[in-house]
Amino acid sequence: MTSDSGAAVPPSSIEGGTAPVRDDAGPINAVPVRHPGRWVALVVIAVFFAMIVSSFVTNDRWDWPFAFQVMNYSPVLEGLLKGTILATIGSMIIGVSLGVVVGVMRLSSNPVLKFVGFLYTWFFRGIPRLVLVVLFGTGIGYLYPEFNIGPFPFSQQLAGWLGLSSDLTLFTFNVNQISSTLIWGIIAMGLSEAAYMAEIARAGIMSVDEGQREAASALGMKPSLSMRRVILPQAMRVIIPPTGNETIAMLKDTSLLMALPLSTELFFQAQAIGNRTLKIMPTLMAACMWYLVITSVLMVGQYFLERHFGRGYGNTSVQSKTDTTKTRLMGLTIGGGK
Numbered sequence: 061m062t063s064d065s066g067a068a069v070p071p072s073s074i075e076g077g078t079a080p081v082r083d084d085a086g087p088i089n090a091v092p093v094r095h096p097g098r099w100v101a102l103v104v105i106a107v108f109f110a111m112i113v114s115s116f117v118t119n120d121r122w123d124w125p126f127a128f129q130v131m132n133y134s135p136v137l138e139g140l141l142k143g144t145i146l147a148t149i150g151s152m153i154i155g156v157s158l159g160v161v162v163g164v165m166r167l168s169s170n171p172v173l174k175f176v177g178f179l180y181t182w183f184f185r186g187i188p189r190l191v192l193v194v195l196f197g198t199g200i201g202y203l204y205p206e207f208n209i210g211p212f213p214f215s216q217q218l219a220g221w222l223g224l225s226s227d228l229t230l231f232t233f234n235v236n237q238i239s240s241t242l243i244w245g246i247i248a249m250g251l252s253e254a255a256y257m258a259e260i261a262r263a264g265i266m267s268v269d270e271g272q273r274e275a276a277s278a279l280g281m282k283p284s285l286s287m288r289r290v291i292l293p294q295a296m297r298v299i300i301p302p303t304g305n306e307t308i309a310m311l312k313d314t315s316l317l318m319a320l321p322l323s324t325e326l327f328f329q330a331q332a333i334g335n336r337t338l339k340i341m342p343t344l345m346a347a348c349m350w351y352l353v354i355t356s357v358l359m360v361g362q363y364f365l366e367r368h369f370g371r372g373y374g375n376t377s378v379q380s381k382t383d384t385t386k387t388r389l390m391g392l393t394i395g396g397g398k
Contacts, residue, residue: 156257
């Protein structure tokens with residue numbers, strides 16, 4: 061029995077054809093996947109959060125009005141500006157600048173520079189930051205009350221051995237004048253931070269493809285110029301996120317300066333007020349709220365820096381939509397589109 065020659069035969073799947081599309085196919089009633097576990101977790105979290113808020117509000121020992129009052133005290137504000145914020149900025153300037161140099165040294169082909177960079181990171185990463193602050197704040201002033209700088213090593217001993225009238229000292233620096241001030245704290249934390257920033261910078265530089273360095277060399281750039289103009293700008297997208305975390309960590313580590321002891325510091329002032337008024341928790345919460353405020357500001361800055369240096373990498377769908385919108389607003393067309 062043969063089929064009617066006039067009837068249309070759908071193409072065979074063996075021959076590479078496809079099945080005919082039915083015209084009477086209705087809309088697809090897709091049923092979304094249900095996630096009851098999410099709602100259960102949301103309820104549990106909401107109840108737990110409500111319990112925490114209730115304990116904060118109903119427990120009079122928190123004394124929130126006094127905590128907000130302490131935040132506006134002049135000694136606390138002075139400690140926030142002169143101790144916490146200033147120490148964070150100074151330490152990070154030293155840490156980032158020196159850390160990039162040490163990171164480049166560790167990637168150098170010169171074995172001496174590579175060894176010195178490794179020795180630096182090994183030493184300052186191995187000693188706790190609190191120990192460094194105490195060591196620089198009190199120990200150096202005890203070991204070296206004065207720095208006598210001469211034209212060459214052992215110049216004073218040589219002058220005494222030769223019986224010269226002068227000990228060949230060119231410059232004398234009194235260390236005890238700054239032994240318990242903010243300067244030594246910034247130096248100690250900056251040197252410690254440089255060891256961590258060196259590893260961050262090294263990871264960022266290694267993330268850049270080697271072809272970028274070769275292309276810069278082919279254009280006649282010196283290694284130092286290619287590092288500044290080609291390698292480091294591309295490495296910033298890798299360097300910025302951990303650097304932001306290190307900055308926030310440094311902000312909190314400024315509380316270690318009370319070990320100097322440094323009176324112009326936020327935590328020191330909050331603790332002193334708590335000891336005088338016998339209201340420990342409200343004063344500590346005042347310090348915590350200031351730390352949270354400054355941390356929030358730093359996180360916002362980190363977000364915009366990451367978005368700036370991350371342009372052209374990863375998922376750029378949002379960036380493409382933004383660029384298309386800007387182009388349309390300017391009255392331009394891309395490829396004839398409207």
